[in-house]
Amino acid sequence: MTTAGDIMHRGAQWIPAHETLDRAAQLMRQLDVGALPISDENERLCGILTDRDIVVGCVAMGHDPAKVTAGEMAKGTPRWVESGADVDEVLHEMQGRQIRRLPVIENKRLVGMISEADLAKHLTEEQLAGWVESVYAKS
Numbered sequence: 001m002t003t004a005g006d007i008m009h010r011g012a013q014w015i016p017a018h019e020t021l022d023r024a025a026q027l028m029r030q031l032d033v034g035a036l037p038i039s040d041e042n043e044r045l046c047g048i049l050t051d052r053d054i055v056v057g058c059v060a061m062g063h064d065p066a067k068v069t070a071g072e073m074a075k076g077t078p079r080w081v082e083s084g085a086d087v088d089e090v091l092h093e094m095q096g097r098q099i100r101r102l103p104v105i106e107n108k109r110l111v112g113m114i115s116e117a118d119l120a121k122h123l124t125e126e127q128l129a130g131w132v133e134s135v136y137a138k139s
Contacts, residue, residue, distance in 0.1 A: 009114070015027060017038050017046055049070050058073070084106075092125075
């Protein structure tokens with residue numbers, strides 16, 4: 001059985017909710033990623049921030065990314081999966097929510113992220129095609 005822990009990208013890092021978006025963008029550049037999980041003061045997942053969120057939700061709205069925090073951009077209920085979850089559960093979660101990135105948690109701590117690139121490396125062509133169709137389908 002292939003698990004979330006088998007396919008995830010290890011070494012994912014949080015951005016604390018109190019950090020500003022300019023700091024988040026710098027961290028994204030440093031880590032070469034397009035999304036960061038947002039943590040609250042107890043290091044619990046409270047959202048995910050994407051590079052697109054920064055551009056569209058802050059810069060394009062005329063706001064200063066040095067004054068807007070990651071926590072202010074967190075919307076909705078964050079989704080995640082346990083590291084021992086079967087890959088079918090991962091796909092179900094991502095397809096059902098139409099999400100492209102999924103944090104992986106172990107013992108209530110972030111241990112990795114699953115992205116489109118991770119899926120492309122580890123899924124069968126049939127699994128990948130089904131995922132693409134459902135995640136990118138028009139609502």
